[in-house]
Amino acid sequence: MLLSELVTATEAVAATSSRLQKVAALAGVLRELDAEEIAPAIGFLTASPRQGRLGVGWRGLSNLAVEHADAPTLSVLDVDAALDRLAATAGAGSTDARRRALETLARRATGPEWDFVVRVILGELRTGALEGVLLDAIARAAERDGATVRRAAMLSGDLGETAGIALTGSADDLADVGLRVGRPVQPMLASTASSVAAAMTAVGTDVSVEYKLDGARIQVHLDRTRPDGEDVGVYTRSLADVTHRVPELVDAVRALPAERLILDGETLSLDDDGSPRPFQDTMARFGSETAAAIALRPWFFDILHVDGRDLIDEPLRARLETLERVVGDLRMPGIVTADPEAAEEFARGALAAGHEGVMVKAIDSPYTAGRRGKGWLKVKPVLTFDLVVLAVEWGSGRRSGMLSNLHLGARDPDGAFGEPGGFVMVGKTFKGMTDATLRWQTEHFPTIETHRTASAVHVRPETVVEIAIDGVQRSSRYPGGVALRFARVKSYRCDKRAVEADTIDALRALLRG
Template identity: 75%
Template sequence: MLLSDLSEATETVAATSSRLQKVAALADVLRRLDVDEIAPAIGFLIASPRQGRLGVGWRGLAILDVAHTDVAQLTVGGLDAALDRVAAAGGPGSVDARRRELETLAASATAAEWHFITRVILGELRTGALEGVLLDAIASAGDRPAALVRRAAMLSGDLGETARIALTASPAELEEVGLRVGRAVMPMLASTAASAAEAITALGRDASVEYKLDGARIQVHRDGDDVHVYTRSLAEVTHRVPELVEAVRALPAQRLILDGETLSLDDDGAPRAFQDTMSRFGSEAAATVALRPWFFDVLHVDGRDLIDEPLSTRLEILDQVVGDLRMPGVVTADPERAEEFGREALAAGHEGIMVKALDAPYAAGRRG
């Protein structure tokens, strides 16, 4: 497929506020992709190329002075291969090598395509093609149930691979995508409410009310002594957070998938500034600020998948597994108690609270 087809589809998506029209435009372009173009195209559509960080910033792109072609000839596969070469540039002279690759790429693209490419590289493609819209488009293009596509995407943590299966494989293969210890899972997301009382009232029944920390979301996988820590975006940061690894190795289970948050505390036990926590995720430097984990959900324990179990069951198991590493929380149907607990969270220096239905499976909290 020509890259211009993909770029034009994103312009169509950006030009409409209709979710149905966004889904239709994306589904149309997805149907026309070759098999080996699917995963790269999905990465381009969400401005997250499969190569990851390319070592190129705004300045590196702004200084390029290249005449673009007037004829659209660059393909999706051609852009993917070019980004492979940019990502592979390393060692002495890597800056110049990346610049040369980018100059060649820019010269092979039209002005409109280069505008699209730069936004993909910088992660700034604002088209309205949010993950939920794209998942619906994948389901439409592959004629697969949207719920099945969403579940496969959540459990695989890989939107491109999910699209490949949905568009080219059998429905049975999509259904077979399951939870795997060591493979990051797309995290459960939440919507907002004006107040804790409003959230409790809307549920109309007992709910789990938990602290919301001003920290970093983490997902931790353990298989024996092998532990992996992932961020909200599913980037692995295991080597940067050895204290989290050791904390999980000390837990009384051999195979685990845990969902939680982490932040750093000062000498009095109060939370440090958010940037102190985040600095641990973005630096290779030796740790000078220790992190502490709090876990609020468990997806798997010692051979048992829990994502379809109600939250009440998962919390019982979580208590048994993580002990005092459990996120502080209460169970209540009383709006006043929820508000009181929210004030306690704020007084402790935290961001607020989360309200969760006790009968909800993990996948039910996933929204796009």
Template identity: 75%
Template sequence: MLLQELVAVTDAVAATSSRLAKVAALADVLRRLDPAEVVPAIGFLLAAPRQGRLGVGWRSVTSLEAPHAEEPSLTLSEVDAALDTLARADGPGSVAVRSAELEALARRATPGEWDLLVRIMLGELRTGALEGVLLDAVAKAADRAPTAVRRAAMLSGDLGETALLALTGTAEQLDAVGLRVGRPVMPMLASTAASTAEALEGLVTDGRRVAASIEYKLDGARIQVHRDGDEVHVYTRSLAEITHRVPEIVDAVRALPAEQLILDGETLTLDEDGGPRPFQDTMARFGSETEAAAVLRPWFFDILHLDGRDLLDEPLSARLDALARVAGDARMPGIVTDDPARAADFSREALAAGHEGVMVKALDAPYAAGRRGKSWLKVKPVLTYDLVVLAVEPGSGRRTGLLSNLHLGALDPTGEFGAPGGFVMVGKTFKGLTDATLRWQTEHFPTIETHRSAYALHVQPVTVVEIAIDGVQRSSRYPGGVALRFARVKGYRPDKRPEEADTIQTLRTLLRG
């Protein structure tokens, strides 16, 4: 298939806000792919090439001045091979290799194709075709049940391979995709509630209050751990493997009384008194390739597999019973109750211990990998949202010479206020930035610069930051009609992707009157 066909479909998808139209356009292209093109094409459509990091930045592609082709000739396979070359380039001479490959690719591409390639390589396609839309398109193209495609993708953690199986395999092969120790699955996600009482009220079944699991919500990093005998693998929430960085977690899991495990949990570092350190300290240790003094402590709140028994589809009550048998001191503190007063007391205990809040979980719910539903609800005393940095302004006074004031954007998946899958500005803040954070962002943001205006350095919308707010207010200044109130930075979230940011629609639900 020619790359030009992907240009046409991405343009069509970006031009419509209709989910059905997006799915139909994508399905039409997917049906026409050769089997060898499926995995690369899925990566291109998600702006997440199968090669992972390419070693290519904004300056690398924008500094090219090569003339483009007048007629399309590039195939998907040729582009995939070029990205292989970029990803493999390493060591002395790698800069020259990448430059030569980029120039050759630019010369082969038409202007429209090059625009698409740049957005793919930089991870900012923004067509509004997020993973859910693409999964539905795969199901339509393959004439498979959407639920079967979604489950296979969640359990395999690989949308490209799932698409290949759906399009070339049988329905029985697709249904056979299941949990496998050593292969990460997409994590179950939580919605939010304003209080434990509200969360419990949301779990009422047939008009009667039911008990729920109330657990500490740590200000840590999500981990998924797989064990098969002495072999242990540790993954982040984005399914990146970090086993070699966290030997203390590996040792802790090897000490548990089981041979095969898949555990879901969080990790953080503790201070000298046993209290939680700030999230930034945990992430600094989490991302370190070198030995560090700070030690990560794991806490597990769910178990998906135990010694040959898959627990994914069993209710949380059964999973917690299994977890209690193996996790010991590594189990997340929690209680089971249907009493709003007891739940509120436990929430206060969590806050007094220095944690973010609590999770309220339905005891009858299975583990819905990759989905954000109402079975898990997080309750935190301060409203916090994950937003994306769109631009940053130079500081003044004691911050002269540093990049300070952040322009913040919320995700607009439907294009209601702009481009589908783009970001809508909702405010600015310079509050909550430590000296170390100021130094970090001053070094970081110029590396992803797109352009400069009179007042700000504009950047690729890829950096997620957790922002605490007191609420929102109506605003005619921003296209989404909403502005943050008393926004302050809690910390950057390198563990999260921009498409995981909170949406403008979520923020608008906070408006009153």
């Protein structure tokens, strides 16, 4: 398939606000893909090339000055091969080698094709074709059941692989996609409640109440049957493999009494007295390629598989009973109760122990991989939201020469207040930043810069920051009609993707609360 056919399809998607028309446009182009083109094309359509990071930023792309082709000749596989070469370029002279490779690709592309490629590389394809729309398009193109396609994508953790099975395999092949020990699955996500009582009202009176740690989400796989001895895998919430960075977690899992496991949990570093260290310490440990003095300790709150038995469709009550048997004292502290007073007392104990709050979960809920359902609700005494940095202003006074004031955006999945799949600004903050945070911001944000104004560096909307607020207020200043009150930085969430940020609807709901 020519790349121009994908470009035309994405232009049609961007030109309509109708979900049905978006699905139809994408389904039409998906039907025409050859088998080997499916995974690369899905990567292009989601602005997530299958090669991952390419070592190319906005500055390197904007400095190219070449004449583009007059007519389309590039195929999907041509571009995929070019991205392979870019991803493989490293070492001395790699900057010049990448520039030459980009110039070659840019000359072969027409103007619209090059604009498309640049936006794919930068992760800024903003067509409103979010993953849910694309899943519906895959189902239509393949003439498969939509629920089966969505479940396969969640359990495989790979949209390209799911599309390949749906478009080239049988209905049975698609239905057979399930949990596979060693292949990470998209994690179940939680919504927010203002109090334990509100959470119990929302999910049901019989609930599991568990500690909510200020740690890093982990998914752990154990398979003692592997012949290569690589029996443990540890993955982040974004499904990145960090096994080699966390030997203490590997050792803890190897000690568990099972042959094959998939566990969901959190990890946290502790002080000598057992109190939790700041989230930044945990993430710094995650980012280290070598063992550090700061050790991590795992807590597991769910079990998805044990010794040939998948558990995701079983109620939480049954999963917790199995979890208790398998992980013992590595289980996240929690209680099962229908008593609001007992739940509140447990939440107070979690706060007294130095943790963020509690999770309140419907005791009969299944594990809905990849979805932010209403079966899990997090309750914190301070309202916090995961927002995305849109721009950063230069500081003044003591902060002169440093990037300081953040422009914060909430996710706008339906384009109700702007571009579909984009972000709508909800406020600014320069509060809660340490000197180390300011130095990091000043080094980091120019690497994802899109353009500058006199006062600010505008950046690709990909950096997630957890913001504590006292509430929100109505505002005519911002398109979403809502502004943050007393916003301050709690921590940067390098473990989260922009598509996991909180939505503008979640903030607007506080106006009604």
